[in-house]
Amino acid sequence: MTAAAAGERWARAALTRVFEPGDEIAGVWLRRLGATALLDLLTGDRAVAEAALTGVGAGRLDGYRARAAVADPGSDLAAAARSGVRFLCPGDAEWPTQLADLGPAAPIGLWVRGAPDLRLWALRSVAVVGARACTPYGAHMAATLAGGLAERGWVVVSGAAFGVDGAAHRGALAAGGATAAVLACGVDTVYPRGHAELIARIAEQGLVVGELPPGDHPTRSRFVQRNRVIAALTRGTVVVEAAYRSGSLSTVRCAQRLGRLAMGVPGPVTSGLSAGVHELLRGEGALVTDAEEVIELVGAMGELAPGKRGPDIPRDLLRPDCARVLEALPAKGTDRVAEVAREAGATTDEALARLFELHSLGFVERHSDTWRPAAPRQGTGDGQQGGA
Structure with a gap:
């Protein structure tokens, strides 16, 4: 590390004692002057500091100077080292450069x-x-x-x-x-x-x-x-x-x-x-x-969340023509297949064929010539038995 870099680090450590986090006035001064020059002004002649450090009142400047006078970066850095703490500055390899997005409010x-x-x-x-x-x-x-x-x-x-x-x-x-x-x-x-x-x-x-x-x-x-x-x-x-x-x-x-x-x-x-x-x-x-x-x-392109939907139930897996016939079948049952066919938009033969298919899958029951939806089976989720 060069002497200039070491001096800058030393000064920045001191300035963390002088300025509150997010102080944008300090950020403007720091960008314009650098940490070493800024610390020198705060600890030097008051008239010179007042002329150079504009944008604040005399009381606030005096507050900064009072803090700077008692800052002891050597002691802070030594105490940090003893505790396993390191001090990072802009320009360090480990410094997160995205902090610059904060502008004058970026950390010292x-x-x-x-x-x-x-x-x-x-x-x-x-x-x-x-x-x-x-x-x-x-x-x-x-x-x-x-x-x-x-x-x-x-x-x-x-x-x-x-x-x-x-x-x-x-x-x-x-x-x-x-x-x-x-x-x-x-x-x-x-x-x-x-x-x-x-x-x-x-x-x-x-x-x-x-x-x-x-x-x-x-x-x-x-x-x-x-x-x-x-x-x-x-x-x-x-x-x-x-x-x-x-x-x-x-x-x-x-x-x-x-x-x-x-x-x-x-x-x-x-x-x-x-x-x-x-x-x-x-x-x-x-x-x-x-x-x-x-x-x-x-995340990166392609890191997509999996699609979410409820669990499939047996009725979801029926072909559309079977589903239409099942929906057309009255809950109390019927022996009039022609009426079921008309409601389902199918011929009587097609409706009858679908009813037999639905019977084999457990969706409907047949009692003589009467067809009715099967009694619900607990746990099927849609009030129908069987599966397709």
Whole structure:
């Protein structure tokens, strides 16, 4: 690594302490000046900084400068290394280039725990997000979807929160597949505390990713900004249960703005936890019910979901002429074959021949000269016996 590259990395690590995730003013400055020059301005003469760093008020600039003054990237990078965490910057081989779609809101850098290559994993990934206070149905669907995606070689990305997020991670892990958690805090910080074991498992088998440096804590705004990274990393976002004001809807809205696929799993129309999903589906969101349908949307050409239909029943397999005669036969039976023929649009001889055929297949009964539909047999599904 050249001295310039090392300096840029050092400066970007420091700037993750200075700017909040998604700060677009910082993104504009970073693009214009580069990380090293930007950090020098923030830690140098105030008048020079005020002249060069336009677009913010004096109070906000002073806030940035106060943070920059106490940033210690050397300590952060050393602490990260001790915890098995690496710091990624744009230009690194492992950096997911699709994050550039966020424009000025793109991450300054990413802190990553776990052995897999983030860029390669992100190329074939799907986000599964939803309500924290989900129902058993929501947890089941999230786990089932994630397990199905993982079994088919897709990386499941979520936010490690309670509810749908946790169910999605567990579903992928249970299938022996790949999953990545994007946190709204330092990747060495466990949040929520109740997911300490889950996050540890994800770090061992997958990836834990965050924009914030070691030890940083989550806030409400950081959760919202975390969602944009989930949307940008993945090829599409699936929402499983979300009320009208659910934070998980911000993930799918961001995915739509970025040109990613937005998908939703429907729920009961009487459930407020599915109301936000249904609103999404009334717009440009795609309805999905299983992993195959998700992959059909986000996968390569030819990765189609299998067609779905109810089971065939014996009556479905009848030839059209036999089916017409069977439909023309009164439920109470008749000995007037000519009337059956007229209703079926056939000759009397044709109708009689079809009746004998239907009798041999078990669809009709004959009592002397009277023909009637066979008594229903339990389990045939259409009220008819036999098969063709």
